[in-house]
Amino acid sequence: MSSVLIVGGDQIEGIKQVLNNHGVDQINHWTGRKSGDSSRVIPHDTKIIVLITNWISHSITHKIKKNAMKRGIKVIYTPNGGTALHNRLQKAGADFALESDCENSSIHSTDTLH
Numbered sequence: 001m002s003s004v005l006i007v008g009g010d011q012i013e014g015i016k017q018v019l020n021n022h023g024v025d026q027i028n029h030w031t032g033r034k035s036g037d038s039s040r041v042i043p044h045d046t047k048i049i050v051l052i053t054n055w056i057s058h059s060i061t062h063k064i065k066k067n068a069m070k071r072g073i074k075v076i077y078t079p080n081g082g083t084a085l086h087n088r089l090q091k092a093g094a095d096f097a098l099e100s101d102c103e104n105s106s107i108h109s110t111d112t113l114h
Helices: 013-021 035-039 058-071 082-095
Strands: 003-007 026-030 048-052 074-078
Touching (some): 013 048, 035 058
Parallel strands (some): 003 026
16 A cells, blocks of 8 residues: 655645556645644655645645654655646656555655655
């Protein structure tokens, strides 16, 4: 099972569709604007975090990045929209892999994609 956390944005249907096309079967979403979002814990099964950069505060971005690095979770920075995310995933090419993409592989990364 591949799980992605999206942080930021309100209308994320395009992003969800792109992730579904890449084999993601579980998507969690935090708007990043609720007061409690800064104290939330990244779900334990999260493989990748998508930060929607034009809809999230710097303080939440910093906290998410710090916690992702501690846990070895890849972070993808993107403006809102499925096309932008799709382009970043294509640009990442072989560097981007979900668990479902590499069944017998144990790829772990703290890399960030801009």
